[in-house]
Amino acid sequence: MEPSISIKNLSLSFGSLDVLKDLNLDVGQGEFLVLLGSSGCGKSTLLNCIAGLLDVTGGQIFIGGRNVTWAEPSQRGIGMVFQSYALYPQMTVAGNLSFGLKNAGLPKAEIEERVNRAAKVLQIEPLLSRKPAALSGGQRQRAAIGRALVRDANVFLFDEPLSNLDAKLRADLRVEIKQLHQKLSNTMIYVTHDQIEAMTLADRIAIMRGGQILQLASPNEIYNRPASKYVAEFIGSPTMNFFEGDLEETGGTYRFTTGGKTFSLDGYAFQDGPPAAGAAWFGIRPEHMVSGAEAEASPVRFDGHVELVEPLGSDTLVRFTIGDRTLWVRMDGQATVRHGDAISVGFDPARANLFDKTTESRL
Amino acid sequence: MSAATRPARWHRNISAKVAAIPMIITAVVVFIGGTAWTVLYSFTNSKLLPREKFVGLAQYERLWSSSKWLISIENLAIYGAFSLVFSLLIGFMLAALLDQKIRFEDTFRTILLYPFALSFIVTGLAWQWILNPDFGIQHVVRSLGWESFNFDPLYNPEIVIYGILIAGLWQGTGLIMCLMLAGLRGIDEDIWKAAKIDGIPMWKTYLFIVIPMMRGIFITAIVLIASGIIKVYDLVVAQTGGGPGISSEVPAKYVYDAMFLSQNLGQGFAASTMMLLTVIIIVVPWAYLEFGGKRK
């Protein structure tokens, strides 16, 4: 099937500053794509280019098979939701929803019908005659989504839509956006710096850095098989534990040596077949480590001392030291460890991640 | 498909360009063009009408040998120096007083600022009346029994410029006070709390902490006062008309008189170019301090 959005060799520079570099991206029909990255990675810039709010320096943008590289934003068949809601303060909610339709010259009856339909979907019917100032944060964001909805667009663009909301409301609206996507099944591109939003909402996540896409894959793949050390560190909290060491190979079996300890890498699935031996990073997520009795049964085991305990209720995060190295482990919420306790942790190398020392890409 | 090709450069944003035409004309034709024209014609011997007969620096030589111009410059220097010092001093002290969490702050501020709403003509005429020696302050004090009391600045060539200064300060200090007050209000309250906890007396906090923090406001105030000083004209016209004799002449009035009264355009152009030069001498260092240093 033809992709809903197709971006070919897109680049954007402001003077000598390259914000997007030769970027290619295909988004499938009805797909929910999340652009994830830290601030300044170019994710919002990319979204603005797709919307036509920024003039690109080079490359092409296709939406629904049509080349829209130089089309006006309103001619691209998109709806957009902004972080600050961007509701027109002097218009009522109904006025906000119908402004774009009026500009497009739609008949009055049609406008009214679409506004009512959108209001029903979003359950903001009682709010239609109110002005934005009289709405709560969540209601405002719903109205802003409604403004995109009435356009009957095939593509929805979200620019960090939940970042201005408090944690509880954010979780609620996250669910609503997901339900909306399931109901409408149109293409959605969603920019965020929040990895939980990205993991929960996305069909695919594009991790961006320095104006490029580092990895484009399903949330599951990104979490379990990050393509580079940067992606591995970016996703997951607390962040992945890393050991610096050497990868050795003897007769087809691989071993990893770090801090005087050597262990077998049996069960680890290498990315592109057996790699050459050499310096490497070994990464293991805190939640993939076990402690106590389970650790005894693990293929690899370390002994250390508890340095810090962060009880979260559902789990407990424990920071411990092995020699001069500090690591995190995620333990059960009922765990009773204290500062200074001796601790024994273990893990299965099959769940680990190996990265080349110099290129930092996955082995 | 039209959207696939990059539209012509000039055509993008066409409405904005059309809308900016008045601004572009003003900037280029009036501001740059007009200034350049005046500077150019200051080197001609234009009299009643502009003429392209260039005479080098002759107009400037005549200007600097004219006693009226020399008095104008001297008056401007005196008026400027006192006006700058007193505006800042009075403005800041009034602002500091108003910033003491007092009651009726709005009333006080309203009273201190109202002269700024009045024109220089109204200001000048009001003070002309108050300083009138036959009816004003001098007369009132003398009629109270102090027969030898003398206070007639507008009729005494030696001190006439101070009479104008009194009126100028009355009109303008309210504005400086407002700027200073805004500056004081912009200072983080925690600074005051920290100073209080450290046991620093209030005057020291003002002098060593608050005023240095208000550097930007002070520079703004100085630029404002300075550019106001150079333009001073209406006040003199209303209050003294340049008199007695030519003792209260100022450069702006010199320019007007040369251009429109004595049909001596060349002199007017030369004098106005000198005014421009003065402004450049004031503004360029300021602009350099304000923008130049931070560029890179």
Add this chain to the structure above:
Amino acid sequence: MTKAPHLLKGSMTYDTAMETGPDRALRHGDGSSSGNRMVEGPAGRKPRKALSRRNILIYGTLIVVCLYYLLPLYVMIVTSLKGMPEIRLGNIFAPPVEVTFQPWVKAWAEACTGLNCDGLSRGFFNSVKILIPSVILSIAIASVNGYALANWRFKGSETFFAILIVGAFIPYQVMIYPIVIMLREIGLYGSLTGLVIVHTIFGMPILTLLFRNYFASVPQELFKAARVDGAGFWAIYFQIMVPMSLPIFVVAMILQVTGIWNDFLFGVIYTKPDLYPMTVQLNNIVNSTQGVKEYNVNMAATILTGLVPLTIYFISGKLFVRGIAAGAVKG
């Protein structure tokens, strides 16, 4: 690119204009609840004297200064209400023994300038005829300029803006005569229309700055949303920006009404005696060398001329302060 200098700090932004909260919170802690209740010693409210030395000093100084600032207004008012015989005998600070409104009537309807003896009313109506189109035109042009500069930058727009702002510092005297020539060329020298154009030109730097900064403080996303909604340059200006920018339009209006009404220099240069604005006519009445000086009429005329900006000042209150803080660049 032009960075916003400190001059612009006082200028109004979308946020400050929308803010409706009470005035700033108290500055210095009043030390009223500092007792340590655990041990013996002071507890509860700290006793304060209403008339502390500090308060007497502060209020005393302020009251004296305010009296000084009010003095000229007071003198003008009482003088304008006295008859000439009383003025010649009495002292200018004394309230009128016999109140007369004759000087006001004379100032408005009978005072002479040159050959005209129809009083200040002529100048008043001239000023009104200058004021209304000047205010409307200058604000219309500057607001569109500011909007284009804030939201629709094009190549060179910032350069023109920089020239405009630098131009605000050029003494008017340098540009007076070239403008005389330009107006003469298009046949508008000496007419009210010519003066309206001059006011529009010289009001442009500060007003453009004011509007540009205000529109720049409106969240960019709002502008983006409107573009996605298919609104163009003028639709966004009229339907989105103007309706949400009423406060800044009021500030600009205050600024222009006061500035144009108080203008003297441009009025005297670019109009002719029949069309002189009120300030010029006032000066001609008061400083005319002919005839007997009628100080009461002069003061009545002076107050009449100051009445329009004073009214604006007292009605607009805090907006005026914001306006002048923003317009202070005008100098």
